[in-house]
Amino acid sequence: MxxxxxxxxxxxxxxxxxxxxxxxxxxxxxxLVRAAKTIxxxxxIVIVGAGAGGTALANRLVExxxxxxxxxxxxxxxxxxxPGFSLIAAxxxxxxxxxxxxxxxxxxxxxxxxxxxxxxDPVAKTVSTTGGQKLDYDFLVVAPGLVLDHGAxxxxxxxxVGKNGIGALYAGPEYAGRTWEAxxxxxxxxxxxLFTRPATEMKCAGAPLKHTFLVDxxxxxxxxxxxxxxxxxxxxxxxxxxxxxxxxxxxxxxxxNIAPHYGHTLKAVDPGRKIAFFETPAADPSTGTAxxxxxxxxxxxxxxxxxxxxPEVIRQSGLSWADKWTDQGWxxxxxxTLRHLRYPEIFALGDVAGVxxxxxxxxxxxxxxxxxxxxIAAIEGREGTETYNGYTSCPMITRVGRAMLVEFDYNDNLVxxxxxxxxxLEELWISWLMKEVALKATYNAMLRGKA
Amino acid sequence: xxxxxxxxMIAVFEEIxxxxxxxxxxxxxAAITVLYLYVLIRDRxxxxxxxxxxxxxxxxxxxxxxxxxxxxxxxxFSDIGGxxxxxxxxxxxxxxxxxxxxxxYTIQSLFRGKSERPISEQPTIVG
Numbered sequence: 221m222x223x224x225x226x227x228x229x230x231x232x233x234x235x236x237x238x239x240x241x242x243x244x245x246x247x248x249x250x251x252l253v254r255a256a257k258t259i260x261x262x263x264x265i266v267i268v269g270a271g272a273g274g275t276a277l278a279n280r281l282v283e284x285x286x287x288x289x290x291x292x293x294x295x296x297x298x299x300x301x302x303p304g305f306s307l308i309a310a311x312x313x314x315x316x317x318x319x320x321x322x323x324x325x326x327x328x329x330x331x332x333x334x335x336x337x338x339x340x341d342p343v344a345k346t347v348s349t350t351g352g353q354k355l356d357y358d359f360l361v362v363a364p365g366l367v368l369d370h371g372a373x374x375x376x377x378x379x380x381v382g383k384n385g386i387g388a389l390y391a392g393p394e395y396a397g398r399t400w401e402a403x404x405x406x407x408x409x410x411x412x413x414l415f416t417r418p419a420t421e422m423k424c425a426g427a428p429l430k431h432t433f434l435v436d437x438x439x440x441x442x443x444x445x446x447x448x449x450x451x452x453x454x455x456x457x458x459x460x461x462x463x464x465x466x467x468x469x470x471x472x473x474x475x476x477n478i479a480p481h482y483g484h485t486l487k488a489v490d491p492g493r494k495i496a497f498f499e500t501p502a503a504d505p506s507t508g509t510a511x512x513x514x515x516x517x518x519x520x521x522x523x524x525x526x527x528x529x530x531p532e533v534i535r536q537s538g539l540s541w542a543d544k545w546t547d548q549g550w551x552x553x554x555x556x557t558l559r560h561l562r563y564p565e566i567f568a569l570g571d572v573a574g575v576x577x578x579x580x581x582x583x584x585x586x587x588x589x590x591x592x593x594x595x596i597a598a599i600e601g602r603e604g605t606e607t608y609n610g611y612t613s614c615p616m617i618t619r620v621g622r623a624m625l626v627e628f629d630y631n632d633n634l635v636x637x638x639x640x641x642x643x644x645l646e647e648l649w650i651s652w653l654m655k656e657v658a659l660k661a662t663y664n665a666m667l668r669g670k671a
Numbered sequence: 672x673x674x675x676x677x678x679x680m681i682a683v684f685e686e687i688x689x690x691x692x693x694x695x696x697x698x699x700x701a702a703i704t705v706l707y708l709y710v711l712i713r714d715r716x717x718x719x720x721x722x723x724x725x726x727x728x729x730x731x732x733x734x735x736x737x738x739x740x741x742x743x744x745x746x747x748f749s750d751i752g753g754x755x756x757x758x759x760x761x762x763x764x765x766x767x768x769x770x771x772x773x774x775x776y777t778i779q780s781l782f783r784g785k786s787e788r789p790i791s792e793q794p795t796i797v798g
Contacts, residue, residue, distance in 0.1 A: 312745055619750070620745055620746075621744075621745060621746040621747055621749075621750030622750050622752055641755055642755055643753060643755075646752060646753050647752045648752040648753050648755060648756055649746060649750040649751055649752055649756040649759065649760075650755050650756055650759050652744070652746065652750065653744055653746075653759075656744055656745065657683065657743075657744055658683045661682035661683040661684075661685065662682075662683070664682060665678065665682050670678060
């Protein structure tokens with residue numbers, strides 16, 4: 221295009237300008253079209269785990285790749301919508317609300333092996349299943365979720381859930397349903413409600429608080445009104461990892477008369493006597509050195525969340541961090557790209573990833589496009605550009621009908637999706653509507669690779 | 672939320688009301704709208720008498736819509752926590768009011784016919 225010595229805003233020049241802009245626009249569009257075109261490849265991609273992360277990624281990869289052999293390995297036939305557990309455990313949704321079939325979410329071109337991964341060999345690049353199948357891979361995505369170490373709580377076993385005032389909503393939809401059986405009795409009869417959380421990293425660190433708030437709210441309206449007290453015992457020194465949110469929760473606890481007990485790690489329960497045993501830090505009276513002591517707390521209703529760790533197959537495969545979370549075994553990966561630091565053809569996704577935050581479905585939603593980008597870039601022989609900033613969202617339910625839409629990143633910054641419209645630290649009805657009704661639809665869209 | 676598409680919005684509404692109920696509601700709303708357009712075209716004018724009744728029905732439509740949404744989402748008026756909630760509530764009420772007005776107008780037109788006022792009161796249509 222010839223250069224003009226001076227720009228005269230004549231109609232002709234304006235037309236030229238418009239044409240030039242159009243050309244740039246068209247170029248941009250071509251770029252987009254090219255990016256959306258499918259890439260021919262014969263790469264073998266194995267995804268361990270068909271939960272939120274594995275399923276969403278499989279659906280997106282199928283859209284992007286032509287000829288790739290994508291295999292998902294997961295021993296559980298049912299897909300759990302885990303954000304629904306809190307609602308089930310408060311009697312707001314039925315057990316079936318969180319259960320669907322894994323296969324129904326997957327495209328037919330993806331192979332689903334209904335067995336668990338038994339062994340991963342990152343050097344030979346193979347995954348062995350419990351049924352004895354051996355899968356070779358070019359790229360591996362580990363997304364098996366995490367395991368709940370119920371055995372770590374002495375005196376407790378899952379068959380106790382729902383009876384004698386014991387709840388454990390993390391254990392699955394059925395247990396969330398049984399948790400409500402125990403919790404609803406408390407909300408009618410009153411007594412001492414004791415809510416706990418573990419010392420390890422955990423999925424959705426807001427859920428222990430949500431359950432506390434919900435049970436307290438329902439009890440305050442129900443038969444237990446004026447006849448109950450609520451206690452929240454946590455191993456940490458704060459109520460939430462993000463300081464500004466922690467302070468807000470502390471204030472809410474204050475206004476609702478929910479007593480916080482910091483530095484309390486649940487170690488054992490005596491279901492017969494209805495007493496919980498907590499380990500607390502204490503100074504040795506004779507030497508003054510740091511020690512621990514055991515504190516007994518009585519309860520009429522207790523909510524148990526056990527320590528959480530990476531599945532055994534991950535911890536045995538040599539994929540875990542050697543110097544971080546050594547008792548928990550999360551996968552060693554770059555916190556921005558989720559790529560394994562020692563095996564570049566391996567990515568971690570979801571709960572199992574050894575990153576500071578992000579064991580929620582909302583994190584998965586933001587992690588999946590990042591893994592997709594870097595995996596496809598690797599197939600094409602280039603470097604990916606997408607990064608994950610630690611985004612996590614927690615619609616923190618504070619009452620039936622109200623929630624705070626808390627969103628934050630690795631740096632503990634609040635990153636509201638709707639700044640100026642939906643305040644993150646305000647208890648709002650609209651945030652409740654999002655959690656109660658809009659979240660599952662968005663989640664389902666994510667599973668299909670659409671959002 | 673990083674992608675808000677029509678598909679997602681439809682999925683959200685299916686989730687709120689249940690797939691069957693949502694699409695029945697859409698079908699009913701579409702049918703009423705079509706009938707409303709039908710009576711407008713048939714009569715070639717707005718009847719102010721019918722419109723008055725339609726307007727009188729609006730508060731009831733507003734209240735009904737709010738109570739309906741609250742019932743579907745385990746919510747109460749005391750859950751209103753900030754300005755955006757009030758806007759949300761008014762929005763739902765407004766939709767209910769307009770929907771009810773259209774419904775009442777259409778029903779009157781369909782069942783009471785078009786000539787219930789003297790011809791002289793009807794606006795002149797030019798062109």
